[in-house]
Amino acid sequence: MRGSTAGLADTLASGSRAHGALLEAADVLFASIVVAPGVVTYWKSTWTLMDIYVLPDNPVSSAAASASFGLCCSLLFSVFQSQLSKHLSPERGRLTYYVLSRLCTYIAGVACVGAWRGVWNLLNECTGDSARTLLSTTAAATLSLAALRALRNICAAPFTVAVDSPQDYFDVPTMFRTNSRETMLYILDCIFSVAVVGSLVVFVWRGSWALLDIFLFPEDVAKSCWTSLIVGYAIVVVTFALQAPVRWAAARLQGAPRLLLADVYHLVSFIATVNVWRGVWGLLDVYFFPDSPKLSNWSSHIISLAFLILLNCSNSIIVRGVYIDAEEPAGECVVFPCHYLRLFFHKERTKKRHRRALQAAASARKQEDASLPLQIPEEKV
Numbered sequence: 001m002r003g004s005t006a007g008l009a010d011t012l013a014s015g016s017r018a019h020g021a022l023l024e025a026a027d028v029l030f031a032s033i034v035v036a037p038g039v040v041t042y043w044k045s046t047w048t049l050m051d052i053y054v055l056p057d058n059p060v061s062s063a064a065a066s067a068s069f070g071l072c073c074s075l076l077f078s079v080f081q082s083q084l085s086k087h088l089s090p091e092r093g094r095l096t097y098y099v100l101s102r103l104c105t106y107i108a109g110v111a112c113v114g115a116w117r118g119v120w121n122l123l124n125e126c127t128g129d130s131a132r133t134l135l136s137t138t139a140a141a142t143l144s145l146a147a148l149r150a151l152r153n154i155c156a157a158p159f160t161v162a163v164d165s166p167q168d169y170f171d172v173p174t175m176f177r178t179n180s181r182e183t184m185l186y187i188l189d190c191i192f193s194v195a196v197v198g199s200l201v202v203f204v205w206r207g208s209w210a211l212l213d214i215f216l217f218p219e220d221v222a223k224s225c226w227t228s229l230i231v232g233y234a235i236v237v238v239t240f241a242l243q244a245p246v247r248w249a250a251a252r253l254q255g256a257p258r259l260l261l262a263d264v265y266h267l268v269s270f271i272a273t274v275n276v277w278r279g280v281w282g283l284l285d286v287y288f289f290p291d292s293p294k295l296s297n298w299s300s301h302i303i304s305l306a307f308l309i310l311l312n313c314s315n316s317i318i319v320r321g322v323y324i325d326a327e328e329p330a331g332e333c334v335v336f337p338c339h340y341l342r343l344f345f346h347k348e349r350t351k352k353r354h355r356r357a358l359q360a361a362a363s364a365r366k367q368e369d370a371s372l373p374l375q376i377p378e379e380k381v
Contacts, residue, residue: 030338038304065118105164138208157316212224226283251330
């Protein structure tokens with residue numbers, strides 16, 4: 001669900017400023033209104049289906065099974081990302097690549113949900129759900145991520161859109177960026193990225209979500225969810241509106257102040273994110289076939305996944321990789337990776353330039369051929 005914007009600003013900086021601003025606004029709307037509900041629907045339905053089918057009579061065993069399956073699969077995808085990129089590419093057949101890559105996305109998506117559900121529920125079983133415990137675990141996990149410079153990994157849709165691009169389809173950045181040729185170090189890096197950083201992210205999400213359950217109209221589920229949704233989207237609007245001045249400030253700061261600004265900005269975006277997710281999640285429970293959980297969740301699971309695949313952003317359902325706080329240059333460290341329409345139009349412009357270049361080259365060759373004098377063969381004596 002997360003991503004980096006390193007180099008994207010320069011890549012997409014073409015065309016008029018007004019056109020760029022319009023596309024940016026369209027991307028924000030697309031991420032907020034289209035992608036985010038689709039991703040939340042997929043996660044909610046997959047999570048609930050696991051509640052229904054994975055050892056429902058034994059919560060601890062169910063959570064342990066989910067965590068084991070999810071963490072192991074996520075680790076395998078991380079360790080073997082180079083091999084997947086090498087053997088699954090469009091050059092080996094576009095249809096084969098498309099089917100197998102989306103199958104990998106589906107498995108990875110189920111694994112991510114399983115890992116989160118397992119860690120989340122095990123934490124519930126081990127620590128309880130008192131407000132004091134939730135506050136302490138959430139604060140500890142947040143500070144730990146900040147100390148690791150990995151706080152931005154708590155962000156998700158609507159602040160990130162992962163486009164299904166063949167170039168980096170299977171890329172999973174690790175915490176320490178070790179080379180896959182250093183086998184043992186690389187495997188340890190993958191384990192740390194998946195098990196430690198990933199679990200800390202779950203701790204932050206679980207604590208924040210549970211605190212909202214406790215304090216935000218706990219006696220009225222529908223009212224609580226609607227409030228979360230409205231507050232979440234209001235903060236989404238404010239956060240995106242502040243992106244330009246925050247980016248300007250980040251470009252002029254260095255070191256710790258720049259890192260602090262990026263972390264605070266990402267925390268604000270996280271507050272918006274968790275509220276949006278909780279709102280959509282809860283409202284699906286309240287209004288979408290509440291008396292038929294299997295029908296509700298199977299239909300929403302299939303529809304949301306197919307919808308995101310058709311939009312070419314199914315990778316948005318996956319929690320994949322570790323991104324370092326303020327690793328991008330200048331103000332790019334606070335730019336959210338919500339580039340969908342901008343990437344599409346950039347590709348179209350690139351194709352047009354390529355076609356024009358080919359046409360110009362062909363025209364030049366014709367002119368050269370026309371300007372050459374006719375070669376009359378000499379008569380034999």
